Amino acid sequence: MASSINVLSQEQMKINPELQKERNKASFNVQELISILDGGPKRTKRRKELEQLLFTDPVFTNPDRHFMSKSELYEHGVEKSVRLFQLKRKYQWSEDDYTLAERLLRKEISLSLHHTMFIPALERLATDEQKAKWLPLANSCRILGAYAQTELGHGTNILALETTATFNQATDEFILRTPHITSMKWWPGGLGKSCTHAIVLAQLIIHGKNYGLHPFLVQIRSLEDHSSLRGITVGDIGPKLAINTVDNGFLKFHNHHIPRDHMLMRNAKVSRDGKFVSEGNSKANYATMILVRVNMTEWAANILSGSVTIAMRYSCIRRQSSLKQGVEEELVINYQSQQYKLFPALASAYALLFTSRELHQYYDRVYPQITKGNYRQLGELHSQSSALKAMCGELAVYHAEICRRACGGHGYLWSAGIGEAVAGCNTIITAEGENTVLYQQTARYLMKQVASVVSGQEVGGYTAYLNTDNIYTNPINTSQHCRDLNILAGIYQNMAASVIKKTAHKLHHDMSSGLEQHVAWNNNMINLVKAAQVHSHLSTVLAFITSLDNLISSQPIKSALTLLCQFYAIYGITNNSGDFIETSSISVYQLELLRAEEIKLLSEIRPDAVALVDAFDIHDETHGSVLGKYDGNVYHHLYQSALREPLNKTDVSITGNVTFCILV
Amino acid sequence: MASSINVLSQEQMKINPELQKERNKASFNVQELISILDGGPKRTKRRKELEQLLFTDPVFTNPDRHFMSKSELYEHGVEKSVRLFQLKRKYQWSEDDYTLAERLLRKEISLSLHHTMFIPALERLATDEQKAKWLPLANSCRILGAYAQTELGHGTNILALETTATFNQATDEFILRTPHITSMKWWPGGLGKSCTHAIVLAQLIIHGKNYGLHPFLVQIRSLEDHSSLRGITVGDIGPKLAINTVDNGFLKFHNHHIPRDHMLMRNAKVSRDGKFVSEGNSKANYATMILVRVNMTEWAANILSGSVTIAMRYSCIRRQSSLKQGVEEELVINYQSQQYKLFPALASAYALLFTSRELHQYYDRVYPQITKGNYRQLGELHSQSSALKAMCGELAVYHAEICRRACGGHGYLWSAGIGEAVAGCNTIITAEGENTVLYQQTARYLMKQVASVVSGQEVGGYTAYLNTDNIYTNPINTSQHCRDLNILAGIYQNMAASVIKKTAHKLHHDMSSGLEQHVAWNNNMINLVKAAQVHSHLSTVLAFITSLDNLISSQPIKSALTLLCQFYAIYGITNNSGDFIETSSISVYQLELLRAEEIKLLSEIRPDAVALVDAFDIHDETHGSVLGKYDGNVYHHLYQSALREPLNKTDVSITGNVTFCILV
Numbered sequence A, B: 001m002a003s004s005i006n007v008l009s010q011e012q013m014k015i016n017p018e019l020q021k022e023r024n025k026a027s028f029n030v031q032e033l034i035s036i037l038d039g040g041p042k043r044t045k046r047r048k049e050l051e052q053l054l055f056t057d058p059v060f061t062n063p064d065r066h067f068m069s070k071s072e073l074y075e076h077g078v079e080k081s082v083r084l085f086q087l088k089r090k091y092q093w094s095e096d097d098y099t100l101a102e103r104l105l106r107k108e109i110s111l112s113l114h115h116t117m118f119i120p121a122l123e124r125l126a127t128d129e130q131k132a133k134w135l136p137l138a139n140s141c142r143i144l145g146a147y148a149q150t151e152l153g154h155g156t157n158i159l160a161l162e163t164t165a166t167f168n169q170a171t172d173e174f175i176l177r178t179p180h181i182t183s184m185k186w187w188p189g190g191l192g193k194s195c196t197h198a199i200v201l202a203q204l205i206i207h208g209k210n211y212g213l214h215p216f217l218v219q220i221r222s223l224e225d226h227s228s229l230r231g232i233t234v235g236d237i238g239p240k241l242a243i244n245t246v247d248n249g250f251l252k253f254h255n256h257h258i259p260r261d262h263m264l265m266r267n268a269k270v271s272r273d274g275k276f277v278s279e280g281n282s283k284a285n286y287a288t289m290i291l292v293r294v295n296m297t298e299w300a301a302n303i304l305s306g307s308v309t310i311a312m313r314y315s316c317i318r319r320q321s322s323l324k325q326g327v328e329e330e331l332v333i334n335y336q337s338q339q340y341k342l343f344p345a346l347a348s349a350y351a352l353l354f355t356s357r358e359l360h361q362y363y364d365r366v367y368p369q370i371t372k373g374n375y376r377q378l379g380e381l382h383s384q385s386s387a388l389k390a391m392c393g394e395l396a397v398y399h400a401e402i403c404r405r406a407c408g409g410h411g412y413l414w415s416a417g418i419g420e421a422v423a424g425c426n427t428i429i430t431a432e433g434e435n436t437v438l439y440q441q442t443a444r445y446l447m448k449q450v451a452s453v454v455s456g457q458e459v460g461g462y463t464a465y466l467n468t469d470n471i472y473t474n475p476i477n478t479s480q481h482c483r484d485l486n487i488l489a490g491i492y493q494n495m496a497a498s499v500i501k502k503t504a505h506k507l508h509h510d511m512s513s514g515l516e517q518h519v520a521w522n523n524n525m526i527n528l529v530k531a532a533q534v535h536s537h538l539s540t541v542l543a544f545i546t547s548l549d550n551l552i553s554s555q556p557i558k559s560a561l562t563l564l565c566q567f568y569a570i571y572g573i574t575n576n577s578g579d580f581i582e583t584s585s586i587s588v589y590q591l592e593l594l595r596a597e598e599i600k601l602l603s604e605i606r607p608d609a610v611a612l613v614d615a616f617d618i619h620d621e622t623h624g625s626v627l628g629k630y631d632g633n634v635y636h637h638l639y640q641s642a643l644r645e646p647l648n649k650t651d652v653s654i655t656g657n658v659t660f661c662i663l664v
């Protein structure tokens, strides 16, 4: 069995009896759910093998990470990256293995973007000839790459990037220039200190004419001694809220020359005599960015499941106050308000895991078609991945932060592990398309779908619910109705359809009254964003519901997760009740029924609280939290961690002199 | 004029023309509003004097603070504390001056709790004789103190603290013991490395009998060489999300002896022969904790006004995307969604400032009565300060985080200044009473008030709105009605009264049906917390409304702030619409009117956007943000800050060897 192959087995430690009691209450077999979530027992086994390999290696188990300065974090992150590359080669890991290993290390390595952005971009942007030359170098890390798109002055508006690559026919070269301070590359991960090469997005200028943005492979640093090349100024942009293992960088070009064949020419070519020929289809690049967003939903799900694991275990050993004088202090998980903090987080973690998995499968279905030149589903894939990247990021940060606060004072310690996770997860909200901007992309798609429906065309896929007309009366009248997932789904669909159609109607009305399209769009922007949000929220509810049937065969597990799914759906209604009442999707009376049911569900979920987080089976080294370890010996771990604090290396930190100097 | 006395005058720098254009649009005299917010022109003048004094001193203007390790932050913080004490003495600052100076330094000093907790506690807990001995030492910093209450195992439940102080009649001493690992003191600020003394809360044991919690003044470190005393283990608890200048500490006692007269005996005495006599009234101590909470509301307001200053200025120079192809890129502030991020934050910043000010005045009225033994208003003061500490903290963190995200990628940099502010502000939510716990205190008070009303007694003060019965129809039918602050206040009062009374009714009903009181309380906890929240939200709305009349004489300023107040009230309704509709405080139709009005208000507030943040007049050194400086030269400051990053001191950070080592 799983535990036998893991020498570091979490199960073998001395377990806090409070946690053991919780575990004994589980209504289902936790190992079975672990397997389901991993995607089968083989994958569980493989994960445990990797955990054993990584977490017996001192490079990956540094307990002093919390105390490192940014420079130390970077250096340590490089060391981890190097070891990871070595292991990959030594054990001939598959891509899946490597991705899993990165996840187990919470992506806390420095050179991850070489693997997750540079190589994929090279694969999609280079010609076959260029690939033959560069990919072997990249895959064996003889060159290290960054993907340099964003500039100081432009992130969202890619088309307005200012870096130029001017063709010089005389020397058969491109000359790269950074015309203004705002044109400096700024943000690319790995660019600051690590990379030897970067794919640089720049405006292509030939004989004075601008041919738009194109990618160029530019060497940044020497392969001999890693010094930066002449004509290039490069460095790190400074401390960030988190992910300080990665050297996000800036880059300036001072008339830097590169050979013509360093333009990545899969989609467009420049010939020796300066002729520009567009080839291939740029939409295929698009699909790469979509993949990154799909991956981000998984990251969000992982962060949230980690955070709720920590807070749930801690709440099941922390006793504080008594409800009644004179009796033993209560476990804080037994306070209703504490359950109302953690169970929504737990339910959301499952919702996000299932949503992310479904989105991944959808991507895997559509992407091969796109590479074959069939773009029919690209619009919807773009819409879904944008909205869900945004929504999953926001939900994860929101609930993980509640988990942090639910740990009281100790949750404010870095060693609690949640603060850093939340700060890291905040990246998802901003990077790879700022959320408000992405929601608008989805809104554009939704408006188009409504237009189709209005014009009498039926729409399919993720927006099929827009086909039905708005007149809807939900039948909720009893407690049982409140648990009916079909009814709950119907309520969400009705609400979302109403909000979206109302927005479309208003937009249409404003334009009919003479407003220019862009003015009307801006005047309705709040509602357009809202439309995309309710659509994405609905998508998560539906993903949870369908996953119950698709993934789970064990009846006890299905029962436990059904409670969680009901709770997720009801909580989403009671906490956004205005949206549902305003759209007549529920009545005030029905809302009361739902609230009563929500409270009943708290106590039904309660016995499985710990089992349901144990099922995420996150290794102690992965979540790196003194509060959330499998053994639950919280106070011991808190104290051990404090003893390592560098200030405690010496007894005296301020000398008598200081005190004396205040005095005189 | 103000600017003439400030050599570092922010106004004298070369201003980004985009910002200047915004400033030219102001509908009111900014200097006048600055004065009002400072509390009069004299106080503005004094603030500017202090800013000049502090921010021409290199100790207080360290541009490399962002790059410091925790140990360096602590050392630097000690240096700042010492300098501040010296300045206080040299210039004979008043208490107000000192508090203001701490605010200007964003409390980023190490020894602040000596001043804000240790000395006030000494004043309230020591006998006159003890004060005569200890206060001069404390005031001149010949001793440095911490307030040590919380333990590893107990924060919220103070009564269950485990540290014991056992009277030893033979030697006329107390013996301090830390019986379990959970009994270690844990969290007190300044305890880890700085303090020489601590006020330690411990269970008093005399001849085997426990007399409950009492305060003891315990020497922790030598006054000669600052080494920790025998019988004491003390240290720092490790890195936190923020405020790492402060050394929050742990403390263990191994049968540590202190003289009997080191028990602070203002409220209870132990005589030579071990007789325990209770004296004075412990409720007076209570008022100290209340004061700390009152101060926290001000801190919350300051953090939020700083964060919105940064995001607003940045949004008024950042251009990104165009609404229409081919035209100049838009200032991001002109996107409706951006206004809907920042104007609620702006309005909330003003709401919090006024709320905090009003709460302070209320405290100043009630506190003297309490010290005279009149406890009539203590209950309400406790209720208001608990609820508002909780609500102001939550609102500040919520809106400040939106401000951070509204800065796009650059908001994720530490140098943007908001991330650290948010992380620091998170303390408010947890420390000095965890928010959920505090809301319950307020809920208890509210339930009592409802009981009075139900029994036919009229209630007064902040809960007077509970007297009216619930049948209420608000008259909103036009756009003008939506702007009527009396109507808006009425809507809030009706909503709050309904929620609170419904909760009281349900609680009563559950107990009548036979549930024990503590079970009923727990079963209704979500609603009880909600009751306290709607009450506090209402309090902020009312504070904003009454401040308009009480504080502001200038008509242009009043007009500008009235728009903001209307917006604050309406936004609170549209974003919690369920609460208002469910309680029949508004109809769905009225909600639509309010939403339309809310959008109109955005464009009415827009011209004053920058003037309204300029009026907070936060010094560049105080908010310490490259994005929010008065001059608006964002890109320049971003780059300058990156150049200081330690990783950029050398060109090469990873050697060729590393790359090579991956290869082989």
Ligand SMILES: Cc1cc2nc3c(=O)[nH]c(=O)nc-3n(C[C@H](O)[C@H](O)[C@H](O)COP(=O)(O)OP(=O)(O)OC[C@H]3O[C@@H](n4cnc5c(N)ncnc54)[C@H](O)[C@@H]3O)c2cc1C
Residues within 6 Å of the ligand: A113, A147, A148, A149, A150, A153, A154, A155, A156, A157, A186, A187, A188, A189, A243, A248, A427, A430, A431, A432, A433, A434, A435, A436, A437, B318, B320, B321, B332, B335, B337, B338, B405, B406, B407, B408, B409, B410, B412
């Ligand atoms: C941790 C991190 C890692 C990154 N890694 C990389 C990398 O490896 N490579 C790389 O090239 N880049 C990278 N980036 C950059 C990132 O992709 C951009 O920061 C991101 O796309 C946001 O763009 P921005 O900064 O221009 O935001 P802005 O567009 O400036 O956003 C500011 C505000 O304006 C609003 N706004 C802008 N346009 C509109 C509009 N049309 N309508 C309404 N509102 C609008 C936004 O909603 C936001 O509130 C990274 C960023 C971060 C934070």
Ligand SMILES: Cc1cc2nc3c(=O)[nH]c(=O)nc-3n(C[C@H](O)[C@H](O)[C@H](O)COP(=O)(O)OP(=O)(O)OC[C@H]3O[C@@H](n4cnc5c(N)ncnc54)[C@H](O)[C@@H]3O)c2cc1C
Residues within 6 Å of the ligand: A318, A320, A321, A332, A335, A337, A338, A405, A406, A407, A408, A409, A410, A412, B113, B147, B148, B149, B150, B153, B154, B155, B156, B157, B186, B187, B188, B189, B243, B248, B427, B430, B431, B432, B433, B434, B435, B436, B437
């Ligand atoms: C930055 C910082 C500085 C501090 N400085 C000091 C200092 O100088 N001196 C000092 O003595 N202490 C200090 N503290 C400690 C602080 O006062 C406590 O952490 C705080 O009061 C919260 O208590 P707790 O940690 O026991 O939370 P817990 O009570 O353990 O909270 C954990 C969870 O249980 C819930 N819970 C607990 N009781 C109940 C209940 N009855 N009903 C419902 N839910 C409940 C909470 O809502 C929370 O979700 C500091 C803390 C921090 C974070």
